[in-house]
Amino acid sequence: MSAHRRLLPGVFLGSAAIAEGYLTRAQLRRRSYRRLVHGVYADPGLPFDHRLRCRGVALLLAPGAAIGGYSAAAWYGAPFAAAADQVTVVCPEEVRWRGPREADVHHTVLQPGDVVCIDDVPVTTALRTAWDVMTLEPLTTAVAALDAMVAAEHVTLAELVSMAQRGSGRWGVSRVRxxxxxxxxxxxxxxxxxxxxxxxxxxLEPVPQYEVLHRGWFVARVDLAFPDERLAIEYEGAHHFEDDQIPRDDARLDRLRAAGWRVIRVSVSDMRDLDALLARIRAALTGAPGSH
Structure with missing residues (x-):
């Protein structure tokens, strides 16, 4: 890739831009270019997300290395990594490259078919990304990414099952399974x-995205449900506390209660004390008073 393409538009090596006369060092500082990685800059008008950080790291990759794992998942329907998070890089075992501090480098076996180029960025394929996410990330984080990747149809459940079955002897197979x-x-x-x-x-075995009906009429679709106990578990993210959403949520809750359902509303603070949350849900499932 030429320095011209690196600079116009988007992401570029500062040293290359200066060497080829596009900028002086003073201009690089004065024009407020965003520093992504040491020596790599971006147009400040570009949205600063994790994929932009990955593009910066990609300009420094050793031959054969690629953006992988949770970072690569951003290309496959799971853009959950934060802009400032370290960029996951997978690198062939024989290439002793440590990368910049903004990269989390994993030396591993990379097959020729494990890497594709997307928007000039070497990225592991969807299936290889799925494997690495499951082996490198905590279980709940990995499953959240895989949920999104399957929903976006970049991988299928059948492919994941087959991959797990064929992975005997491969590093991380127990985590994948x-x-x-x-x-x-x-x-x-x-x-x-x-x-x-x-x-x-x-x-516990909740049913995701369950449609609640009452007397044949649709009432609501809830995040997680225990239909036999008529108990709904609703995760409430930040948008639930916006002014126009609050009355809609209250009306929806009233409809569910009128249909004979109980609702446990879960916030991010609840997720920090899982033992207390699980005790609350178990109590509600057994019908304990004051548990919802």
């Missing part, structure tokens, strides 16, 4: 996925 049965593309947010996984690991 633990994660795959928990994947469910019906989830509509990362936190909903994480909450469902926590419930599943506790031996």
């Amino acid at each position: 633990r994660a795959v049965p928990l994947v469910d593309p019906r989830a509509e947010s990362p936190q909903e996925s994480r909450l469902r996984v926590c419930l599943r690991l506790a031996g």
